[in-house]
Amino acid sequence: MNTEIFFEIHQGLPREGPGNFESTQRAYSSLTDLPEQPLILDLGCGPGMQTFHLLELSNGQIIAVDNHQPFLEQLQEEAVKKGVQNRIQIVNADMSALEFERNSFDLIWAEGSAYSIGFENALRCWKPLLKDKGYLAVTEISWMNSNPPEELKQFWAEEYPQMRDIQSNFTIIERAGYRPVGYFVLPESAWWEDYYTPLEQKLIGLSQKYQDDAEKLPVIELHQLEIDLYRQYSAYYGYVFYLLQV
Numbered sequence: 001m002n003t004e005i006f007f008e009i010h011q012g013l014p015r016e017g018p019g020n021f022e023s024t025q026r027a028y029s030s031l032t033d034l035p036e037q038p039l040i041l042d043l044g045c046g047p048g049m050q051t052f053h054l055l056e057l058s059n060g061q062i063i064a065v066d067n068h069q070p071f072l073e074q075l076q077e078e079a080v081k082k083g084v085q086n087r088i089q090i091v092n093a094d095m096s097a098l099e100f101e102r103n104s105f106d107l108i109w110a111e112g113s114a115y116s117i118g119f120e121n122a123l124r125c126w127k128p129l130l131k132d133k134g135y136l137a138v139t140e141i142s143w144m145n146s147n148p149p150e151e152l153k154q155f156w157a158e159e160y161p162q163m164r165d166i167q168s169n170f171t172i173i174e175r176a177g178y179r180p181v182g183y184f185v186l187p188e189s190a191w192w193e194d195y196y197t198p199l200e201q202k203l204i205g206l207s208q209k210y211q212d213d214a215e216k217l218p219v220i221e222l223h224q225l226e227i228d229l230y231r232q233y234s235a236y237y238g239y240v241f242y243l244l245q246v
């Protein structure tokens with residue numbers, strides 16, 4: 001994929017994947033054994049909407065990690081605006097090769113990012129960083145119906161062939177040594193409000209700007225197709241919050 005247009009599409013959006021305050025709050029409130037001031041590692045934080053929500057929900061400190069510097073700059077700017085920079089440390093690093101000490105974190109948070117390094121791989125890489133009884137809260141796109149329409153199946157077979165159903169993800173979770181604490185499917189509003197709606201707005205302008213560009217236009221159209229498929233087939237798949245403890 002042409003990465004230049006990929007980042008032009010994604011730059012400046014409020015978030016980079018499905019999620020919203022209510023879902024982050026619901027997930028956070030299921031983690032009942034957290035200390036009063038948890039140390040939280042927010043992986044694949046992107047521009048950091050969930051980072052700020054977590055600051056609001058906890059009394060903790062957050063280390064926010066991403067490997068795309070412009071997202072981290074967006075997060076940094078917002079942290080200064082909100083006056084919370086003393087509670088966030090921003091780190092540019094590869095979340096599959098983190099150099100934090102073992103047993104460091106009360107909670108690892110990963111909204112819409114684990115898939116980038118493979119769900120199972122992510123679970124395995126991150127576990128040593130958690131303290132005893134520490135939590136992992138992770139969202140992952142998951143099938144909710146075993147018989148999706150052909151065009152949907154084909155799209156995701158191309159875009160994310162490792163996408164599994166909820167039961168198969170729980171098999172991986174248990175194999176990786178976590179204890180499930182709960183799970184829920186994110187509401188459709190969490191896809192639209194801060195993600196697909198602003199993204200779709202942006203695609204309209206970009207498809208005009210690049211209407212004669214044979215490399216960039218297909219990338220824009222692929223994003224539009226993803227949105228159109230969700231609009232039509234949201235009953236078949238969703239983002240699932242998996243809440244886990246070691």
Ligand SMILES: C[S@@+](CC[C@H](N)C(=O)[O-])C[C@H]1O[C@@H](n2cnc3c(N)ncnc32)[C@H](O)[C@@H]1O
Pocket residue numbers: 014015016017018019043044045046047048049050065066067068071093094095096110111112113116117
């Ligand atoms: C779909 S976005 C989700 C961002 C944010 N959590 C949200 O929900 O808005 C995935 C994020 O993971 C980051 N990412 C992908 N691969 C990464 C890696 N190997 N190391 C660190 N960050 C990575 C991307 O830059 C992107 O910001």
